[in-house]
Amino acid sequence: MKHIQPVNRKAKRLAEWVAGSRDEVRALQDTDTPFGCTTVFAPGWEVDSGGGTHGLCQPIERDLYDCYHSCYWPAQVPDGLTNWPSWAESCGAPMNDWKNIDLVFP
Amino acid sequence: MKLRTRSHRRMPTRDGVFVYLPDSASIMRLDAEAVTVLDRFECREGLEAAEYLAETGRGRDAAAEVLEELCDVGAIRPVEEVRPPSSSLPPMPFPLATLVLNVSSRCNLSCTYCYEYGEDKLPGQGEGKRPASMSPETALRSIDFLFESARGRRDVSVTFFGGETLLNREAIEAAVDHAEGLARATEKRVHFALTTNATLLDDDIIAFLIDHRFGVNISIDGDRASHDRHRSFKSGRGSYDTVVPKIRRLLAAARGRTRPIGARVTLTRPLPNLRDLYAHLTHDIGFDEVGFAPVTSAPNRDHALLGDDYDDLLAQYSALADDYVAAALEGHRHGFSNLGDLLRELHEGVNKAHPCGAGLGLVGVATDGELGLCHRFVESEAHPIGDIENGIDEDRRREFLEKGHVNRKIECATCFARPVCAGGCYHEAEVRYGDASHPNLHYCDWIRAWTDLGLRAYARITDANPSFFQRFERTSS
Ligand code: SF4
Ligand code: SF4
Numbered sequence: 001m002k003h004i005q006p007v008n009r010k011a012k013r014l015a016e017w018v019a020g021s022r023d024e025v026r027a028l029q030d031t032d033t034p035f036g037c038t039t040v041f042a043p044g045w046e047v048d049s050g051g052g053t054h055g056l057c058q059p060i061e062r063d064l065y066d067c068y069h070s071c072y073w074p075a076q077v078p079d080g081l082t083n084w085p086s087w088a089e090s091c092g093a094p095m096n097d098w099k100n101i102d103l104v105f106p
Numbered sequence: 107m108k109l110r111t112r113s114h115r116r117m118p119t120r121d122g123v124f125v126y127l128p129d130s131a132s133i134m135r136l137d138a139e140a141v142t143v144l145d146r147f148e149c150r151e152g153l154e155a156a157e158y159l160a161e162t163g164r165g166r167d168a169a170a171e172v173l174e175e176l177c178d179v180g181a182i183r184p185v186e187e188v189r190p191p192s193s194s195l196p197p198m199p200f201p202l203a204t205l206v207l208n209v210s211s212r213c214n215l216s217c218t219y220c221y222e223y224g225e226d227k228l229p230g231q232g233e234g235k236r237p238a239s240m241s242p243e244t245a246l247r248s249i250d251f252l253f254e255s256a257r258g259r260r261d262v263s264v265t266f267f268g269g270e271t272l273l274n275r276e277a278i279e280a281a282v283d284h285a286e287g288l289a290r291a292t293e294k295r296v297h298f299a300l301t302t303n304a305t306l307l308d309d310d311i312i313a314f315l316i317d318h319r320f321g322v323n324i325s326i327d328g329d330r331a332s333h334d335r336h337r338s339f340k341s342g343r344g345s346y347d348t349v350v351p352k353i354r355r356l357l358a359a360a361r362g363r364t365r366p367i368g369a370r371v372t373l374t375r376p377l378p379n380l381r382d383l384y385a386h387l388t389h390d391i392g393f394d395e396v397g398f399a400p401v402t403s404a405p406n407r408d409h410a411l412l413g414d415d416y417d418d419l420l421a422q423y424s425a426l427a428d429d430y431v432a433a434a435l436e437g438h439r440h441g442f443s444n445l446g447d448l449l450r451e452l453h454e455g456v457n458k459a460h461p462c463g464a465g466l467g468l469v470g471v472a473t474d475g476e477l478g479l480c481h482r483f484v485e486s487e488a489h490p491i492g493d494i495e496n497g498i499d500e501d502r503r504r505e506f507l508e509k510g511h512v513n514r515k516i517e518c519a520t521c522f523a524r525p526v527c528a529g530g531c532y533h534e535a536e537v538r539y540g541d542a543s544h545p546n547l548h549y550c551d552w553i554r555a556w557t558d559l560g561l562r563a564y565a566r567i568t569d570a571n572p573s574f575f576q577r578f579e580r581t582s583s
Contacts, residue, residue: 002175003139007135008452010130010133018179
C-alpha cells in the first residue's frame with residue numbers, strides 16, 4: 001500500500017493479508033481467456049452417480065493433468081497455464097514416471 | 107455502489123494522521139491524499155464510487171488507487187455491507203488459564219470503602235453461610251481443578267485474593283506447593299499473584315513471595331494523609347505507619363528478583379493530586395508501578411466520586427500520560443500502569459469479544475470451593491457456574507458468554523472504544539443494571555475519553571520513538 005502504512009501489530013497483519021489477497025485476485029484476473037474444466041465438460045475430481053470413478057477420467061491420472069494443463073485455477077496441483085509451465089516435464093509417462101513429479105513452493 | 111467511511115478515530119501526528127479502525131483494532135498511518143478521500147466519504151448516506159471518481163477528473167487513477175487501499179483496510183466500506191453479528195464463541199470448553207482463590211473473606215483492616223460485601227455486594231454474598239477461610243484441602247482441590255481444566259495450555263496462573271489474603275497463609279502455601287508439583291509433572295508453567303494490604307508482611311513471607319516469583323499488588327492509597335483517611339485498623343488507627351516499613355523491606359528484597367511490584371490505589375472524594383501521589387509511591391517508597399481504581403460505592407456516600415470528580419480524574423490521568431509519553435520518548439519506562447495496560451492492548455490490536463476473561467479463561471473460587479465468574483462474583487447467587495468437585499457447568503457458562511458477547515450489545519456497535527471496552531465489567535453491570543451482560547452505558551463518555559487519551563499517547567510515542575513498543579512484544583510473548 002502506498003498511502004497507508006500499518007502502525008500497530010494488528011495493522012501489520014492486516015496489511016500482509018491485504019497484500020496476499022490482492023496477488024491472488026490478480027493471478028486469476030491476468031488471464032484474459034477462460035480455460036479449463038469450467039468451460040468444457042471435463043469431469044475430474046468427482047465420482048459418478050453410483051459413487052465410482054470408473055467411467056470418468058481415464059486413466060485416473062487425468063485428474064492431475066486436467067487441472068494442471070488447462071486450468072488457471074489454483075487447485076491442489078500447480079497451474080501449468082501461468083506459473084509452472086514445466087512442472088510435469090520430467091513425467092513423460094505418468095504410470096512409470098510419477099515419482100519424478102515434485103512439490104512447488106509458491 | 108455507495109461507499110462510506112466506517113467509524114474510526116483520528117490522531118494527528120507530525121506528518122500525516124493515524125487512524126484507529128475499531129472493526130479490526132488496527133492503527134494505520136494515512137498520508138494527506140488518503141485523508142482527503144476519507145473525508146469525502148464521511149457521510150451518512152454514502153457516495154457512489156463512480157461519481158466520486160468522475161469528480162476527480164484527470165486524477166482518476168490515483169484517486170482510485172487511494173480508494174481501493176482504504177476499502178482494503180476497511181476504513182471505507184459499502185453502505186449496505188451487512189456484517190452478520192456473529193457472537194460465536196471460541197471452541198468450548200475453553201481451557202482455563204487463571205484461577206482466583208478467595209482464600210479469606212476476613213480482613214484485619216476495616217477500610218471505610220471496602221467492597222468486600224459492602225454496598226455493591228450481590229445477593230447471597232456476605233451472609234455468613236460459608237467458612238471465612240478456605241481450608242488447605244479446598245485449596246489443593248482447586249489446584250487440581252485448574253490443572254484439569256487447563257487442558258493443553260502451557261501456562262497457568264493462580265491468584266490469591268481476599269479479604270486479606272495473608273490471613274490464610276496455610277492455604278496459600280499448600281496451594282503453591284501442590285501447583286508447583288503438578289506443573290513439574292505435567293510440564294506446565296505456573297505463575298502466582300496476590301493482592302495484600304501489607305500489614306502482615308514479615309521476612310518469612312517476603313522470602314516465600316520472592317522464591318515463588320509472585321506478582322504482588324499492594325493496596326495503598328498514597329501518603330499518610332490520603333492513606334489513613336480510609337485504610338484503618340478496626341480501632342480506627344490508620345495503617346500507613348505499619349505498612350510502609352514492611353513494603354520497603356519487600357521492595358528492597360525483591361528488586362530484580364520478582365515481577366514488578368505494583369501499588370493499587372483506591373480513589374475517593376476529594377481526589378488527591380495524582381502526580382504527587384505517584385511520585386510519593388514510586389520515588390519515596392520505591393514501587394515499580396502504580397494503578398488507580400475509582401472506589402465502587404453508592405453515590406450518596408461522602409467518599410463516592412461524582413460527575414465532576416471524573417472530569418478531574420481524566421485531567422489528572424492526562425497529566426500522568428504526558429509524563430509517560432515524555433519518559434517513553436527518552437526510552438524509559440513509566441509506571442502509570444492504567445496507561446501501560448491500555449497501550450499494550452492498543453499496540454497489539456486487541457479486539458475483545460468479551461470485556462474480560464471472567465467465565466472464559468478465568469474463574470473465581472469461594473472459600474468453600476464454589477465457582478463464580480470471577481473473584482467479585484464468588485458466593486453470589488448471580489450466575490453460579492459450578493464448583494471445584496463437579497467442574498464448570500458448561501451449559502451455563504456458554505449461555506453467559508453468548509449473552510455477554512460484544513456483538514449482542516447494540517449500543518456498542520458503532521463505538522470506537524469497543525475493541526478495548528466491549529461493554530465493560532460484568533460485575534459493575536450486574537450491580538448497576540441487575541444484568542451482567544448489559545453494557546455499562548453510565549460511563550461510556552468517560553471510557554471513550556480515556557481510550558482517546560490512550561490513542562493519542564500511542565500516536566505521540568510511535569511517531570517519535572517507533573521502537574518503544576517492541577518491549578511490550580517481548581514481554582507479552
Ligand atoms: S459500553 Fe460504552 S464505551 Fe464501552 S464499548 Fe459499549 S458503547 Fe463503547
Ligand atoms: S472486569 Fe469485572 S467481571 Fe471482569 S474479572 Fe474484573 S471484576 Fe470480574
